[in-house]
Amino acid sequence: MNQRPLSPHLQVWRWGPHMLVSILHRATGDGMALIGLGVLVWWLGASASGPEAYASFQAVMGSVPGMIVLVGLSWAFFTHMMSGMRHFVLDIGAGYELETNRLWSMLAPIFAIVLTAAFWAAILLV
Amino acid sequence: MGNGTSIGRVRGLGAAHHGPHHWLVQRFTAIGNVVLMSWLLVSLITLGDYGYANVVKWLSQPLSATAMILLVVSLFWHARLGLQVLIEDYIHDAGSKFAAISALNLATIGGGAFGIFSVASLAFGGQA
Numbered sequence: 224m225n226q227r228p229l230s231p232h233l234q235v236w237r238w239g240p241h242m243l244v245s246i247l248h249r250a251t252g253d254g255m256a257l258i259g260l261g262v263l264v265w266w267l268g269a270s271a272s273g274p275e276a277y278a279s280f281q282a283v284m285g286s287v288p289g290m291i292v293l294v295g296l297s298w299a300f301f302t303h304m305m306s307g308m309r310h311f312v313l314d315i316g317a318g319y320e321l322e323t324n325r326l327w328s329m330l331a332p333i334f335a336i337v338l339t340a341a342f343w344a345a346i347l348l349v
Numbered sequence: 350m351g352n353g354t355s356i357g358r359v360r361g362l363g364a365a366h367h368g369p370h371h372w373l374v375q376r377f378t379a380i381g382n383v384v385l386m387s388w389l390l391v392s393l394i395t396l397g398d399y400g401y402a403n404v405v406k407w408l409s410q411p412l413s414a415t416a417m418i419l420l421v422v423s424l425f426w427h428a429r430l431g432l433q434v435l436i437e438d439y440i441h442d443a444g445s446k447f448a449a450i451s452a453l454n455l456a457t458i459g460g461g462a463f464g465i466f467s468v469a470s471l472a473f474g475g476q477a
Contacts, residue, residue, distance in 0.1 A: 249435070253432060253435050260425065260428055264460050264467075267467040268467045270401070270467065271466075271468070281401075311379075346393065349395065
């Protein structure tokens with residue numbers, strides 16, 4: 224790599240909600256790609272492989288660490304979905320005003336937590 | 350438009366309109382993910398019993414099998430595009446980047462094929 228000077232990077236900016244929602248989008252998306260798809264494919268493969276394989280899948284995912292992973296994945300999904308919706312709005316050229324941008328950067332992850340709670344409430348109650 | 354240098358041959362032709370392809374497909378698959386994940390989450394809520402027999406019965410139905418196969422395609426495609434950006438942003442060595450993207454293609458196409466095959470084998474009633 225050459226040693227030319229770099230432009231100012233992450234450390235020189237004051238943190239704001241738009242930075243949080245941006246890195247959350249990447250972290251939740253790549254986290255789901257690496258962990259969530261593994262769980263999904265394991266679930267499908269175990270279903271196709273028979274009752275014993277399915278039982279070992281259920282034993283792992285139904286355990287406390289397994290449930291933490293599932294709740295984490297659902298939170299990652301809703302967080303990524305909400306910041307993804309924000310991206311769709313930004314894509315049409317709207318929502319760049321400083322106050323609007325700041326508001327939705329804070330609301331997106333909050334809505335995601337509400338949706339996660341609502342989803343697990345529905346799972347437990349229905 | 351000349352016919353000499355490569356830049357001379359393309360100068361004045363405008364954009365090829367291939368540049369936004371990755372960006373657009375990321376959006377198209379995102380829409381697919383929203384639709385199909387909504388189906389999966391509602392199905393999970395209404396399923397109630399997550400035991401082997403009930404899940405297999407549900408997943409073997411034509412509608413569920415089709416939706417699940419489409420979900421696997423949409424999710425793996427979207428994930429492949431997202432992880433590609435992650436690799437391109439953080440791996441700057443050309444050789445390592447090539448290796449990482451090759452591995453990414455193998456993993457996502459392999460994982461997607463396995464998921465599709467699993468659902469299909471259930472739907473076609475065979476014990477894989």
